[in-house]
Amino acid sequence: MRTFSLVFAGLLAFSAFGQETGVDSSAVVADSVQVPTTDLDSAALHALDERLARLDSEHLMFAFHSLREVDTNTPLPLTDSVFEYYMAELDARTPFEMAYNPVVKRYLERYLKYGTARLSRMMAHGQYYFPMFEEHLDKYDMPLEIKYLAVVESALNPKARSYVGATGLWQFMYGTGKLYDLKVNSYVDDRNDPLKSTEAACQYMLKMYDVFEDWNLVLAAYNSGPGNVRKAIRRSGGKTSYWEIRPFLPRETSAYVPLFIAATYAMEYGHLYGIGPADIPVYYMETDTVRITQQVHFKQIQDELGVDEALMEFLNPQYKYKIVPVVKGQDYFLSLPKDAANHFRIGQDSIYKVAEGYFESRASSMPDFTQMNERTVHRVKSGETLGHIAGKYGVGVSEIKRWNGLKSDMIRVGQRIVVYPRRL
Structure with missing residues (x-):
C-alpha cells in the first residue's frame, strides 16, 4: 500500500x-x-x-x-537512486570523500536492512556520546563526522574488546594507549574511559593528519597503522587517494572506510528509513563529575543517593569492579546525574564513612592494586594451560582471558598470550 x-x-x-x-x-x-x-x-x-x-x-x-x-x-526505499541522492548531500558537507559504490551499498544494507535493532541501540548511545565527542573534535577543529568512527570501532560500546586486545570506544591497544597517557591497573582501564579515550583518539588522528593531509587516509591509518598506508601509497605508484590505494591496503582496511561511510550515512539518515533510537537512561548534558578522595563502591552511591548501579556502570565503564580507587598521584572522578552529583558533594563525608566499613569487612577478598606498566607476550608451550601461565606470572586465569578476549580456557601450542605480570 x-x-x-x-x-x-x-x-x-x-x-x-x-x-x-x-x-x-x-x-x-x-x-x-x-x-x-x-x-x-x-x-x-x-x-x-x-x-x-x-x-x-x-x-x-x-x-x-x-x-x-x-x-x-x-520510510525511504533502499534503492540506488535514493542512496546516491543523500550520499551526494552528505558528501557536500563533509571533508571526507563520501563515495557510493557496491561496497558501500553492501554495508548500508547491513545497517538499514538487516541490522535495524543494532542501529537503533547505537543511535541511543550516540545521543549520550556524540555531544561529548563533538566537544573534543571542535576543540581541535576536526571534522565532527569523526564521531561516527566509534560506531565502526566499537558499536559505541565502551567495554568492547577485540580478539587482539584492543579496548574501549576507540579500540586502543595497550601500547598505543600508553603513548597517549591511558593508564591501566587492577581497578581502572583508561581505555574504557569515554572522556580520556576520546581525547587520546583526537590527538592520535591529528598526528596522522599531519602526516597524510587527507581524512580518508587518516581513517585507514587509524585502522592499519601509518606504515601500511605508506606502503600502499608506494605500491600504487605514489597515489594519495584512498580509493586509488585501496587495492594495496590490508584486507580489513580495504573495508574500513566503506564501512565508515555507511555508518555515517546510517546514523545521519536512519530516521528516514523508519529507524529511531532506543531508550536512553540519561543524556550527557544531564551529567556532572565529582572528584573522589576516598575509595568507594558503586553500591554505596546507590544506597546513599539512589542512583542505580547499572546506570553508574554505563556512565563510568573504566572502573573494572565498580570500585573507584584512590591512588597517590592520580585523580579519579565519578560521573553522575547532576542532581546526584550535587547531593554527593553535600553528603560525601557520610558516604565515605559507610565505604570504610564496607571495604574493611571485605579486605581479604579485594584484588591487590597493581599498576600495569609492562606487557609480556607469552608463547604457549606444549602441555601448558591457562592455569600454568597464570601461576607463572602471578595473575588470575580470568584476567588472562579478559586481556586476550578469550571466551574459554582452550589455548593452542604457539599461541601468543598477552600478560601484565605481577611477578616475573
Missing part, C-alpha cells in the same frame, strides 16, 4: 509541476518518444541516460518528501 501511495504521490507531484510551470505534460511525453536516438553518438546517449536518471531521482525525492508531509512514518 505504501508503494502505491509513493508512486501516486510522485505522479501527483509531476502533474502539479507541469501545471505550475505551464508545461503540458502530455507534450513532454510526446517529445520524449520522438527523440531521434539513432542520430546520437554513444557519448550523447550516455549523457542523456545520466540526465534521465538524475531526473528520476529528483522526482522520487520530490514525491517522497511530499508524501512525508502527509505521513511522516513513510
Whole structure:
C-alpha cells in the first residue's frame, strides 16, 4: 500500500509541476518518444541516460518528501537512486570523500536492512556520546563526522574488546594507549574511559593528519597503522587517494572506510528509513563529575543517593569492579546525574564513612592494586594451560582471558598470550 501511495504521490507531484510551470505534460511525453536516438553518438546517449536518471531521482525525492508531509512514518526505499541522492548531500558537507559504490551499498544494507535493532541501540548511545565527542573534535577543529568512527570501532560500546586486545570506544591497544597517557591497573582501564579515550583518539588522528593531509587516509591509518598506508601509497605508484590505494591496503582496511561511510550515512539518515533510537537512561548534558578522595563502591552511591548501579556502570565503564580507587598521584572522578552529583558533594563525608566499613569487612577478598606498566607476550608451550601461565606470572586465569578476549580456557601450542605480570 505504501508503494502505491509513493508512486501516486510522485505522479501527483509531476502533474502539479507541469501545471505550475505551464508545461503540458502530455507534450513532454510526446517529445520524449520522438527523440531521434539513432542520430546520437554513444557519448550523447550516455549523457542523456545520466540526465534521465538524475531526473528520476529528483522526482522520487520530490514525491517522497511530499508524501512525508502527509505521513511522516513513510520510510525511504533502499534503492540506488535514493542512496546516491543523500550520499551526494552528505558528501557536500563533509571533508571526507563520501563515495557510493557496491561496497558501500553492501554495508548500508547491513545497517538499514538487516541490522535495524543494532542501529537503533547505537543511535541511543550516540545521543549520550556524540555531544561529548563533538566537544573534543571542535576543540581541535576536526571534522565532527569523526564521531561516527566509534560506531565502526566499537558499536559505541565502551567495554568492547577485540580478539587482539584492543579496548574501549576507540579500540586502543595497550601500547598505543600508553603513548597517549591511558593508564591501566587492577581497578581502572583508561581505555574504557569515554572522556580520556576520546581525547587520546583526537590527538592520535591529528598526528596522522599531519602526516597524510587527507581524512580518508587518516581513517585507514587509524585502522592499519601509518606504515601500511605508506606502503600502499608506494605500491600504487605514489597515489594519495584512498580509493586509488585501496587495492594495496590490508584486507580489513580495504573495508574500513566503506564501512565508515555507511555508518555515517546510517546514523545521519536512519530516521528516514523508519529507524529511531532506543531508550536512553540519561543524556550527557544531564551529567556532572565529582572528584573522589576516598575509595568507594558503586553500591554505596546507590544506597546513599539512589542512583542505580547499572546506570553508574554505563556512565563510568573504566572502573573494572565498580570500585573507584584512590591512588597517590592520580585523580579519579565519578560521573553522575547532576542532581546526584550535587547531593554527593553535600553528603560525601557520610558516604565515605559507610565505604570504610564496607571495604574493611571485605579486605581479604579485594584484588591487590597493581599498576600495569609492562606487557609480556607469552608463547604457549606444549602441555601448558591457562592455569600454568597464570601461576607463572602471578595473575588470575580470568584476567588472562579478559586481556586476550578469550571466551574459554582452550589455548593452542604457539599461541601468543598477552600478560601484565605481577611477578616475573
